[in-house]
Amino acid sequence: MTRLPIEEVLTSLRQAVGGGKAVVLKAPPGAGKTTGVPPAVLQSLEDNGISGQIWVIQPRRLAARSVADWVARSRNESVGETIGYHVRLDRRESAATRVVFMTTGMFLRRMQSDPLLENVACVVLDEFHERTLELDLALAMSHRLRSELRDDLGLVVMSATMETEPIVAFLNQENSENAVSLRCEGRAYPVAIHHGKDQPGERIERRIVEPIRDAVQSSDGHVLVFLPGVGEIRRVQTELERANLAGDARVVVLHGSLSPKQQDEAIRPSKFRKIVLSTNIAETSVTVDGVTAVVDSGLAKVPRFDSRRGLTRLETTSISLASADQRSGRAGRTAPGDAYRLWSQAAQRSRDEYDVPEILRADLSDMVLMLASHGETDLFAMRCLTPPPEHAVDSAQALLRMLGAIGRGGRITERGKVMAGLPLHPRIARLATEAVGVLPKASVAVLAALMSERDPMEGIAAMTLAEKVDAIENNRVPRSIPSSTIKSIRLIAETIKKNLPSGAPETRADAMECDRETAVACALLAAYPDRVVLRRTDAPDRGRMVGGRGVVGLKRMLGEISSEELVLCYDVDGGGTESRVRAAVAIREDWLDAEQVETVEVQSWDEGRSAVQCRRQVRYGDLVLRETPAKVPCDAETASILFENLKTRLPIAGEKFQKLLHRIGMVAEVDEQVPAVSEKMQLELLRELCVSRSSLKELKTAPWADHVLGKIGYPAWQMVQAETPEEVQLPGGRKVPVHYVEGKPPWIEVKIQLCFGWPETPRILRGRVPLQLHLLGPNGRPQQITNDLASFWATTYGEIRKELRRRYPKHDWPEDPLSATASFNGMKRR
Incomplete structure (x- = not known):
């Protein structure tokens, strides 16, 4: 028998496992790691008197079954004796079984019932370079079990393409001598790589026929064709039959949906030549003996989260360079071979080096x-x-x-x-x-x-989900549906x-009284409570889903006859501004989980009224089922809403308050003991005044002045009153108000006759700032604006006096205004 490359490292592997160390093994495809390592580990355990099973974890069911069969036959045994397997829908294992090949899903489920793996001596994780979520979790759980509770548990991690150093570093975090790295160089025949041309938009079944023709003509062995999914396999099979390319070869298919018997027939040795149309199920572990040519579409279906159904679905995507090398290597297992790739050499450079970890x-x-x-x-x-x-x-x-x-x-x-x-x-x-x-x-x-x-x-679309269940159960499936998919x-x-x-916890009391359609709808509601939609009364084809997203297409799914306002859209497309409904069922409000339905009072901002409003809402999650007006509570939430919507409208109070702020600001510029009313202070004032109020109207009449004076303090306020008086006394004893406006000098308006005998401009702020005088005529209109009264008397008054005497002869217009007596009405004395 030909010596396998893996045998070069099996002695080191047995020593490491026997010494309690974890092993990280890198061996290329064809080296024999999958079939050679488990028996070697078993030999090491037996040599050290260790009982217990060896669990070999495979990402795929076909690999687990086929490898178990091969290893059992190499020992002249039947599967289920020393060597067994456990995959979905199939289990061959007995009390005598020492090595169990199983999928990652079975490993994690068996670990649920036996978290300490009490009857397991070693776990072997094969094809770890695929980095599925379950493989990563299997490594994490096995490593933690070894580190915390089962230091006697063996662990072997095997990869075809992934570098071993990161895995060894991970396993050695707690103990630097916990894990060792082994490498097998392998043996493979040369494979000639042929790249195709990029043909965007061209269907894969049309593009791949020519490379398959080249592969059939250039080699004498089997041709392995990698395709992303079952649909593509069927279409390519049809194209090959139409083109009559198979010749003396037989076209066989290989994918996960086939029965175990059908999968085994596809990979077992045969006398006739085969063209194997396969998904990536044949990429690793599974060997189709005699393959000398590979045709690679460069595509695979990988798990992606599907927002339509809230489930993980398979999505077609480009494979990594590592996966492409894995596939090409299948052509060089037993002889030199050829690999035909549908993508160009230029496109090769844009591919990821490794697959992104599913986690x-x-x-x-x-x-x-x-x-x-x-x-x-x-x-x-x-x-x-x-x-x-x-x-x-x-x-x-x-x-x-x-x-x-x-x-x-x-x-x-x-x-x-x-x-x-x-x-x-x-x-x-x-x-x-x-x-x-x-x-x-x-x-x-x-x-x-x-x-x-x-x-x-x-x-x-005419069939409801309940009707589909009934059709499958009672063999009434439409003839257009392939029988193989129904069988699956x-x-x-x-x-x-x-x-x-046998029964579900918390089953509804009225469960046995509802019909099948209702039962299915209620079950769907339990699985998709976040997909409840309230239909719009003005547009029944549209609605709003829990979470706020809009949906469209309800009429197409439910028809015109459904009058229910609530709909469960358990299948929706996520693209666009609105989700298009693909599957839905009408539901009733009394089916909703009572714990998720609540009555709340919600405050919000009414822009038209510039006020907080309150609505009493019955809600399912964030979906408002119905609402009515309610009295606005003057609570902290109301104050917060009021503040947030008015904080950009400062100042809110009237002119009187603005005058006060200006006066304080003027004094603050000349005296540091008086604090300026900054924007921050005004926001603080607004926040305080929003308490117990709910509208802009109420805020405008709030005691802003009292609050601002409380901020600056009484001593500062006294200084403001002294330095920026609200009014000044005229020579005749009368008082006039001082006007304070931001951006203008302070001023007073006064008739000229009231200023007689006033030699100088009055000043404020300790004499620093002169008041601007708006000198009015008898008609109340300004005749002169000045901040230098002495200059006015000396220069301008004479000219103005001539004009005013002519227009207002009954008024007093003395030649010497400084010696004249001010009078209120300004008339000549009798």
Whole structure:
């Protein structure tokens, strides 16, 4: 038998595992790590007298099953003896099994029931370079278990392309000698890379036919074609049949939706030549023997959070350079090969070097719920190789609280424990726990399967979700729907059914009395409480969703006959200013969670009245179901709203107050003992005066002067009165007011006759500032404006006197105004 490259490091690996060290192994594709390391670890445990199983964690079901089968056959055993596996829908394991190949999902679920892994001696994480969320979590939980409670637990992390140093550093944080790094150089035959041309907009099934033709003609072995999904596989298969390209080769397909038997048939050795149309399921671990040519679309479906349904969905995206190398390497396992890439050499340079860890782009609610089931309330206490984004953790916790799975402290609830035990996203788990007390388990399982997977009847708008469940259960599915997709839904539903509880906690008292449509609607409401929409009375096709977003397209989903004001839009497109509804069901207000419906009085600003208004609202979350006017409470919130809306309108008080501010400011300029009324002080005054008031009208009549005098103090006020008097006394004893306006000198208005005998301009501010005199004629109109009265008497008065004597002969116009006596009416004395 040919010696595998991995055998060069197996001795070092056995020594490290036997010595209690974690091992981080980098070995390229084809080196034999997946099939060679688990037996080597088993040998090391047996040599050291250590019992317990070895769990080998694989990201994909097909890899777990096929590798288990290969290793078992290499030992001349059947699967289920020393070597076993556990994947979704399939488990082959016995009391004698020592090595169990399993998917990451199965590992995390088995760890829920056995958090100490009491019967496990070593955990092997394979294909870690894929950096799925579950792989990162599996590493974090295994490492913490080793560090805190199980220092005897072995740990091996294997990667084909990822550098080992960051993982070793992570494992050595507590103990610098905890982990070691091993590297296997591997052995691969040369692979010639052929790049295509960029053809934006061209469908993939048309672009890929020519490279497949080249691959078939240039090689004698199997051709492995990487495509992003099942739909693309079917379309390419049709194009190949139409072009008659297969020749003597057979076209086979390989993807995760196939049954285990169909997957095994696609990868097992055969005498005939094959063109294998595969998703990235064949990128790692799974080996199709005899492949000498690879055709790579450069695309893959990766998990992304889908805001439409609030679930994680698969999204088609470009693969990284590391993944492209992984795929190309499949052509050089047994002989020199060729790899045909659909993208150009220029586009190659724009691709990411490695895949972005899923923990940075995924919905974390499933992860948070699982950790909560382990008693973990703080996700950041669980150290991960790549820490999760804080906003993603907050979002996941908010969703779980809304679904009733965790409490405010992050602790799991009784319902949450039931949900965590289901192999479903938390939303769908909540739907199932709500429906299981109302509908038969088989119906609940089909309902959950339809919501979890791609709905095969999504395009049939006339069918409600309840009708689709009934059609699948009773074999009444439209003939246009492929039977394979319905079979897949039924298979998934059967697994869900096995995990469903016998009854849900907090089941409604009227549960058994409602019909199937109502039961499905209520279950959907439990899963999507944040998708409730209130229809607009003026435009029934539109509405407002919890959270404030608008939706459109309600008539298309519900028709004209539905008169319900409330709608649950459980599938909406997130693009644009409004979300377009893709799936919805009418609901009633009495179905809403009573704890989420509240009556509140809400104050807001009425711009037209420049006043605070109050409305009594019945709300579900932030969605206002109905409202009526209410009396405005003069509380702190009212004062705050009033202040925030009027703080930019200062000054608010009338001219009298403005005059006071100007006087204070003038004195403050010459005397530091008097504080100026700054904008900050005015804002403080406004905040104080907003208390117990609710409108601009009330503020205008508020005692602004009293409050400002309280701010500057009585001594300062006395100084202001002395230095900037409100009025001055004229020579005849009469007093006139002094005008103070910002930006103008202080002034008085006085008739000329009242100033007779007044030799100098009156001054304020300790004589620093002369008052400006507006000297009026008998008609009250200004004849002269001056701030130098002496100069006026000496120069200008004579000219003005001539004109005024002519116009007002009965008035007194003395030649010498300084020796004349001031008179109020200004008339000549008899």
